[in-house]
Amino acid sequence: MAYIPKQCDVLVIGGGPAGSSIATYLAQDGIDVVVLEKSEFPRNQVGESLIPHFWKFSDLLGVSKKIGQQGFLSKSGGITVWNGQIHQIKFSEYGYNRPGLHIERDIFDQLLLDHSISNGATVFNQVVVKKVDFSDSIWPKVLYTDKRGDSVEEGELRCQYVIDASGHSTFLANQMGTRLAVSSEMNFLSIWGYFVNSRYVGADRKSHHMEELKQNPPVTFVMSYEDGWIWHIVLREKTSVGLIVHTERTKGMNKEQRKIFFKQTCAKVPYLSTLLEPACLVEGSLQYRPDYSYYSSQICGENYYCIGDAAAFVDPIFSHGLQNAFYNAAVTALAVKESLKNNKKRARYSQLCESRMQQFYGFSRALSLGDFGCNGVNRTLVKSLMKSRPRLELELILVTAQMTNRSENFIQLAKEAGIWDDFSASAESGWSGNVSELEF
Numbered sequence: 460m461a462y463i464p465k466q467c468d469v470l471v472i473g474g475g476p477a478g479s480s481i482a483t484y485l486a487q488d489g490i491d492v493v494v495l496e497k498s499e500f501p502r503n504q505v506g507e508s509l510i511p512h513f514w515k516f517s518d519l520l521g522v523s524k525k526i527g528q529q530g531f532l533s534k535s536g537g538i539t540v541w542n543g544q545i546h547q548i549k550f551s552e553y554g555y556n557r558p559g560l561h562i563e564r565d566i567f568d569q570l571l572l573d574h575s576i577s578n579g580a581t582v583f584n585q586v587v588v589k590k591v592d593f594s595d596s597i598w599p600k601v602l603y604t605d606k607r608g609d610s611v612e613e614g615e616l617r618c619q620y621v622i623d624a625s626g627h628s629t630f631l632a633n634q635m636g637t638r639l640a641v642s643s644e645m646n647f648l649s650i651w652g653y654f655v656n657s658r659y660v661g662a663d664r665k666s667h668h669m670e671e672l673k674q675n676p677p678v679t680f681v682m683s684y685e686d687g688w689i690w691h692i693v694l695r696e697k698t699s700v701g702l703i704v705h706t707e708r709t710k711g712m713n714k715e716q717r718k719i720f721f722k723q724t725c726a727k728v729p730y731l732s733t734l735l736e737p738a739c740l741v742e743g744s745l746q747y748r749p750d751y752s753y754y755s756s757q758i759c760g761e762n763y764y765c766i767g768d769a770a771a772f773v774d775p776i777f778s779h780g781l782q783n784a785f786y787n788a789a790v791t792a793l794a795v796k797e798s799l800k801n802n803k804k805r806a807r808y809s810q811l812c813e814s815r816m817q818q819f820y821g822f823s824r825a826l827s828l829g830d831f832g833c834n835g836v837n838r839t840l841v842k843s844l845m846k847s848r849p850r851l852e853l854e855l856i857l858v859t860a861q862m863t864n865r866s867e868n869f870i871q872l873a874k875e876a877g878i879w880d881d882f883s884a885s886a887e888s889g890w891s892g893n894v895s896e897l898e899f
């Protein structure tokens with residue numbers, strides 16, 4: 460069994476996309492980085508829709524070729540049926556020459572973690588971080604439980620920087636008491652599961668059998684319904700289906716009652732029920748996430764950074780989760796590299812990162828929460844990000860914002876930032892039509 464060192468430059472908690480990405484960037488620069496991951500990889504994870512913005516990060520990481528070779532399903536865009544209206548967007552119409560993907564997260568996350576190892580990061584699975592002791596601000600101490608092998612052992616390691624990439628466990632935010640729930644008029648939770656043999660929606664707005672996946676590429680299919688909204692994401696051998704439900708709707712339900720609720724909803728919602736008619740729910744695949752939207756009042760300090768879902772999470776309607784993870788990893792890697800070169804500047808870099816990352820999360824919250832409220836959003840920061848974002852990305856985001864009724868706050872911010880007029884014509888583009896246009 461490999462020996463866990465007593466010291467390293469940077470310790471990363473968690474080997475998901477945020478943790479593996481920052482480990483790769485740092486290792487590429489010759490920095491001694493150790494990742495402690497509590498699960499045995501590959502491990503299951505939800506979040507299978509990737510929008511094409513991610514390619515710029517995979518290029519930076521040097522992992523695009525490996526992702527291409529994996530043969531994940533390409534998608535050309537998305538179709539929503541929202542309050543009786545259909546909208547469709549195609550990424551290619553906004554200048555993207557590479558597709559979005561539907562990814563099996565166990566395979567995708569393992570690929571990224573292996574990539575960090577091949578770049579020089581040291582990774583240990585089944586090692587759980589229990590506490591970070593910051594009493595020595597130059598060399599914080601990380602206490603962990605090593606669950607590899609037959610006996611469970613406690614250990615400790617010193618490092619100069621701690622990166623919390625522990626996902627929704629929000630390890631440091633919990634330790635420091637900085638985690639806040641996004642309070643809004645409507646709180647949501649998620650219940651999701653996997654089906655075999657579902658039909659899927661193609662870019663031609665028709666439903667298809669799984670065997671046609673090669674000839675008729677899929678889209679991500681999203682629907683609103685009386686209790687919230689639903690995703691249908693076809694993968695190579697199964698289909699991910701998730702309900703985002705108002706918290707009140709499932710209050711007091713036990714596990715079995717939630718399963719019945721999930722099955723009944725899938726069987727009654729128009730379009731979804733047709734797609735799932737020939738399908739079977741994979742036994743034991745149902746999962747539930749109650750602590751849904753949250754953020755952290757402070758995500759960076761002089762010797763720590765929280766990235767990815769460890770910093771914040773908001774309703775995944777626009778597939779922003781992985782984008783946030785990749786973006787945070789890239790900016791934090793830069794801050795840590797520079798701080799290691801010049802210790803006197805570390806406070807400045809952490810402040811810069813704090814404001815950049817809060818800005819990015821605020822952007823996602825304003826986009827996703829619509830008139831359901833978006834507390835914790837710094838409007839000035841979001842407006843300045845809108846002005847500086849590449850035109851191509853902003854245009855696609857503004858079009859997407861028209862596909863649901865979730866983005867009133869965001870559109871208002873775009874107006875206040877003085878950019879709405881530039882984009883409003885294209886933002887109202889995309890294809891819209893009556894639901895009768897769907898051929899199921």
Ligand SMILES: Cc1cc2nc3c(=O)[nH]c(=O)nc-3n(C[C@H](O)[C@H](O)[C@H](O)COP(=O)(O)OP(=O)(O)OC[C@H]3O[C@@H](n4cnc5c(N)ncnc54)[C@H](O)[C@@H]3O)c2cc1C
Nearest residue numbers: 473475476477497506508588625626767768775778780781
């Ligand atoms: C219902 C739902 C649907 C979603 N859909 C999408 C989508 O379609 N597209 C999209 O882009 N995003 C989606 N997301 C968000 C996406 O899944 C996350 O944003 C993404 O996984 C974040 O990556 P991460 O590396 O920050 O965290 P994770 O992927 O959660 O990885 C964190 C890792 O840390 C490890 N860990 C935790 N605690 C410790 C500890 N104490 N010690 C050691 N290791 C620890 C965990 O085992 C885990 O492997 C969705 C999320 C939800 C809840």
